[in-house]
Amino acid sequence: MNRDTLKGQWKQLKGRAKQTWGQLTDDELMRIEGNAERLSGLVQERYGLTRDEAERQIDRFLDAADEPPRRH
DSSP, X not given: OOHHHHHHXXXXXXXXXXXXXXXXXXXXXXXXXXXXXXXXXXXXXXHTOOHHHHHHXXXXXXXXXXXXXXXX
């Protein structure tokens, strides 16, 4: 998934983002509205990461969103 697609699918992905970055509040996730740059900034701030590391985490998050759900 690319960053443009994130905005269109944000409602479906908010829960997964909350699992990935548990320190982000529901209100913060709502305000992000699928904007990858806002998400990156918040992840940087909350977790004390560099911009590059936050961007890598978001890229992994987007790649994982493309994968089909695992069956147990």
